[in-house]
Amino acid sequence: MIRYMKGYVKIRTEGFSPERFINMCSLNGIYIWGLVPSRNGYEMYLELRGLKKIRPLAKKTHSRIVISERKGLPFFIYRQRRRKLFYAGILMCAVLLKVYSLFIWDIHFEGNVKWPDETLAEFLRGEDVAPLMLKDRVDCQGIVKNIRKEYNDIVWVSASLEGNRLNIRVKENDDSYPEEAAENAEAVKAADLVASSDGVVTDIVTRSGVPQVHEGDAVEKGDILVRGSIEVKNDAGETVGYQYCRADADVYADTELTYEAAHSLTDVGKVYDGKEKQMFYIRAGKIRISAGSTENTYPHWDMTGKERTLKLGENVYLPLCFGTRKVRSFSYREVRVSAEEARKSLSEEFQRFCTDLEEKGIQIRGNNVKINLSADSAKAQGTIWLNEPITEEADTEIITVEREETDEPVGTDD
């Protein structure tokens, strides 16, 4: 290994007395190894340092020296002198790898349902933990502590470094959802339920509040269905105050809905004539390098584009986008829609409307929607009879009772 570093050569010596040459070499402190006889001389290995000294010795002993092999690092470097950039590249690559490995490139969250990745990432950014930070500066313990402190409903956090990625695993407390819902309910106390549309009540189930309507009652939009204020009466039957609650009930009513949809029988459509231009580009900030052009002289054209941002891992977006743009030429042309097509399209539209209603839990009792065709248009109109929940929340009226004993609504009067 040391020999390789210093460099060595294989020489062949020929002449009158090669033995003398060898002896002279060793007397001059030149280290010789691998000495083998060859034809009328010898072959041997010398250190590069020794090679410089042998010229006078060879002259003195009338020997001819031929260098047959050159080995070792100095010769290798000499041979590679034209490939400096190649080796510089390898070195640069190694240095860059080392430098890149000093940074965190990605933060990965696991187990979070309620708090999205973006929110947690934003919070961590506030704590100076973000992609592209130095790996040494990541304090996993600190991150865990801060997350626990900030988010009460995260019951378990673990932060670990895995290569150049910071993994954060959290466990959220699933039980906290209903609690929060209850809190919200308290916050919006006192509400009436009013009718959201006209109709005849078919079914009413009250969970809280005082119902104001019965089955079979006709209601108009805005009528109070369930009151959120409950009267408090004394022994004499007088109202002494009100307790307020958030009215909650299912009220179903038969309602009517007017449906109307129209289609013109003539349509102006785009007809692409096949002429198009495409452009590919790479963009870094405001600098854009593109191949192709979208400049054109088409009378009517539309442009579609796609752009993607390069990203590393999940969260590290590089400031480099690439995309394509396409310009297509077209002309407007009036298209006549046949009566059958119009009828079909209207009927499909109506079916879709009905399906949407049913998905919302509205029951369709019947309809008299009819499609009428005229010279230049097709129209569908009629009434749909529905059975739907018609409750809508509204603020309850706060009633003040003008009595002094309002503090003790159940007190007795003597």
Place this chain on the structure above:
Amino acid sequence: MDREQIRDSLVEASGMPKDVLLKAAVITVTGNFEICIGNYRGITEYTDSLVRVQARNGQIRVEGSRLTVRYYTTDEMKITGKVEAIRFENGRDEL
């Protein structure tokens, strides 16, 4: 008592190593495949069946087959191969 005997007894009496005082060659033989020679002057002949080494008091002939000089410095040399005979000759007479 001739000169050599006087010299030997003096060396014996001094208690110093003989190779240092007499400049005699030191030959270490390992089996029949390796020979290390120290305290010599130089090689006088070298083929794969014979290596002649000049020492102060004469020549050392190493005979055998496939003989190779592994390394060769001022102080020591190593010969490997199949060694069949080591002979000591009066170098001056032969030369």
